[in-house]
Amino acid sequence: MPPPKLGKNQVFFGTFIHSKGLDELEYLHNAAVCVDTSGKIVAVETNCNQQKAVETLYGRLGWSLDDVSVVRARDGGQFFFPGFVDTHVHASQYPNVGIFGKSTLLDWLNTYTFPMEASLSSLPKARRVYTRCIRQTLAHGTTTAAYYATIDVDATNLLADLCYSMGQRAFIGRVCMDHLGPEYYIDESPDQALAATRATIEHVRSLDSDYELVSPILTPRFAPACSAEAMKGLSELQKQTHLPMQTHISENRDEVKLVKELFPNSKSYADVYDTHGLLTEKMILAHAIHLTEEEADLIAERNTKVAHCPVSNSALSSGVARVRWLLEKGIQVGLGTDMSGGYSPSILEAARQAKLASNHLAMPEGQLDGLPQDERDKAKLSIDEVLYLATRGGAQVVGLADKIGAFEVGMQWDAQLIDLGIVPAEVTEDDFTTHGNVDIFGWEKWDERIAKWVFSGDSRNTKRVWVQGRLVHQQT
Structure with missing residues (x-):
C-alpha cells in the first residue's frame, strides 16, 4: 500500500x-x-x-x-x-553487516555475499531482511537510498514494494550478472538478464508511475560479472528509458587486474564501461579507489558520478579513495554505506570515516608521500565538506539535486x-x-x-x- x-x-x-x-x-x-x-x-x-x-x-x-x-x-x-542520501547500499547483504573477517573483495563475494543474496529468493526471508534494512537506514536519517537487490525479480520487486509502503525514497536495482558468478547464482544469458530487468522496471512503474518516490535503476554488478552483450543491452535500455545506472569500479587491485585479463583490448577499467556505452551522466560508480589520471579525466568528461564508501574501503582493506582529487576534476561525489562491505547503516558514520580516511592521505609515508606537506594537506576533508557529500553531494549523484539535500x-x-x-x-x-x-x-x-x-x-x-x-x- x-x-x-x-x-x-x-x-x-x-x-x-x-x-x-x-x-x-x-x-x-x-x-x-x-x-x-x-x-x-x-x-x-x-x-x-x-x-x-x-x-x-x-x-x-x-x-x-x-x-x-x-x-x-x-x-x-x-x-x-x-535527510541523508546513501548513494551505494546492498539491501540484500544487510544480514552480513560486520561479517568480513580477513577477507578481501573477491574472496568475500564468494564466501559471504553470493550465498546470502541467492538465499533471498525465499520471499519470507527477503521480507524479513529488507524490512529491517529499510527500518535501520531510516532510523539513521537516510531518506534516499540507491539499493542493489539481487538477481531474483520477485525479491527485487518486494524491496520496491517495501520502500514505497514505508515511505523511503529509493532507487531499486535488479542486479545483472551473466558472466561471472557461482553456478547457483548467475543470469542464464544476456537476454534473460535484460528481460528480468525489464520486468522489475514494469513493476516499479505500476507501483509509482512517475517514479516520485521509488525508481528503477539499471544495475550491472561490475564489469567482470557481465558479458559484453549484457552491458551493451543495458546501455540501449538506458537510452530508451533514461533511467539511472549503478555499478562498481576500481575497488580492489585484484579486481582491476581481473578486468585487465577479461578485457585485454580495453585501455582501462573505465574504458570498459565507456566502450560498452555505460559511462554516462546517469551512471553512479562505487568506490573509484584505484583510478588512473586518464580514467578520472574520462569520468569527468562523461559527467559520471562517484559513490565514496570509506567504511567498506577500510573494512575490506581495499584502499583510500582520493576524494579531493575527484572533486577538483569536477566529478560529483556522494557517500555510500556499502553494506555489508561497510559495517554500518549510517551515513553519519560514512561521513566521519570520510573525514578520517582523507586525513590518512595527508600523513607521511601514505598514498601521497613524496608531495610537499601543504599539497598533502589539501587532501583532507572538513566537517562541512563531508556533510555536503552526505546531503547535497549525494543528491547530485542520484540526479535529485533540484529536489532534495x-x-x-x-x-x-x-x-x-x-x-x-x-x-x-x-x-x-x-x-x-x-x-x-x-x-x-x-x-x-x-x-x-x-x-x-x-x-x-x-x-x-x-x-x-x-x-x-x-x-x-x-x-x-
Missing part, C-alpha cells in the same frame, strides 16, 4: 542547518520552514516565531490556522538537518530532527541520563556542536525523519 497522504500543511520552527556549498554550512536560527500538503517547501523565513507566522506568513500562503500542523525544535539541543523553496521536505544531549546545569553522581554519545554543555559554538555530532552521534540522536513531508520514523 502507498504511504499515507498529508492531511495538513506543516510549519517547522527552530534551527535549520544545511549545506550552502561544498565547504560551507548555513545556520538558520529562529526560522520557520513551511511545507505544503505535497511535501514541498513553499517558504523559508528567518527571525520568525509562531506568532509572526500566524500574523503574516499564513495569510501570504493562503493558509488558515486549522490547515496547519506545527513542529518545533527545542532550543539549544535540537535542529533540523536534511537542502532547505530551499521548491525542494521536498526530506529532513531529520536531531537532538543532542544537554548536560544539566546541576548534575549529581547518581544522575546519568543520556541522549546518546553526544554531550553538549551549552558553551559550545554551533560549529563545535556539529563536529561533536559528526564524530560521536548515532541513531539515538535522530528523533524524527520525514520524506516528502511524511513522517517515516519517530523514536518512541
Whole structure:
C-alpha cells in the first residue's frame, strides 16, 4: 500500500542547518520552514516565531490556522538537518553487516555475499531482511537510498514494494550478472538478464508511475560479472528509458587486474564501461579507489558520478579513495554505506570515516608521500565538506539535486530532527541520563556542536525523519 497522504500543511520552527556549498554550512536560527500538503517547501523565513507566522506568513500562503500542523525544535539541543542520501547500499547483504573477517573483495563475494543474496529468493526471508534494512537506514536519517537487490525479480520487486509502503525514497536495482558468478547464482544469458530487468522496471512503474518516490535503476554488478552483450543491452535500455545506472569500479587491485585479463583490448577499467556505452551522466560508480589520471579525466568528461564508501574501503582493506582529487576534476561525489562491505547503516558514520580516511592521505609515508606537506594537506576533508557529500553531494549523484539535500523553496521536505544531549546545569553522581554519545554543555559554538555530532552521534540522536513531508520514523 502507498504511504499515507498529508492531511495538513506543516510549519517547522527552530534551527535549520544545511549545506550552502561544498565547504560551507548555513545556520538558520529562529526560522520557520513551511511545507505544503505535497511535501514541498513553499517558504523559508528567518527571525520568525509562531506568532509572526500566524500574523503574516499564513495569510501570504493562503493558509488558515486549522490547515496547519506545527513542529518545533527545542532550543539549544535540537535542529533540523536534511535527510541523508546513501548513494551505494546492498539491501540484500544487510544480514552480513560486520561479517568480513580477513577477507578481501573477491574472496568475500564468494564466501559471504553470493550465498546470502541467492538465499533471498525465499520471499519470507527477503521480507524479513529488507524490512529491517529499510527500518535501520531510516532510523539513521537516510531518506534516499540507491539499493542493489539481487538477481531474483520477485525479491527485487518486494524491496520496491517495501520502500514505497514505508515511505523511503529509493532507487531499486535488479542486479545483472551473466558472466561471472557461482553456478547457483548467475543470469542464464544476456537476454534473460535484460528481460528480468525489464520486468522489475514494469513493476516499479505500476507501483509509482512517475517514479516520485521509488525508481528503477539499471544495475550491472561490475564489469567482470557481465558479458559484453549484457552491458551493451543495458546501455540501449538506458537510452530508451533514461533511467539511472549503478555499478562498481576500481575497488580492489585484484579486481582491476581481473578486468585487465577479461578485457585485454580495453585501455582501462573505465574504458570498459565507456566502450560498452555505460559511462554516462546517469551512471553512479562505487568506490573509484584505484583510478588512473586518464580514467578520472574520462569520468569527468562523461559527467559520471562517484559513490565514496570509506567504511567498506577500510573494512575490506581495499584502499583510500582520493576524494579531493575527484572533486577538483569536477566529478560529483556522494557517500555510500556499502553494506555489508561497510559495517554500518549510517551515513553519519560514512561521513566521519570520510573525514578520517582523507586525513590518512595527508600523513607521511601514505598514498601521497613524496608531495610537499601543504599539497598533502589539501587532501583532507572538513566537517562541512563531508556533510555536503552526505546531503547535497549525494543528491547530485542520484540526479535529485533540484529536489532534495537542502532547505530551499521548491525542494521536498526530506529532513531529520536531531537532538543532542544537554548536560544539566546541576548534575549529581547518581544522575546519568543520556541522549546518546553526544554531550553538549551549552558553551559550545554551533560549529563545535556539529563536529561533536559528526564524530560521536548515532541513531539515538535522530528523533524524527520525514520524506516528502511524511513522517517515516519517530523514536518512541
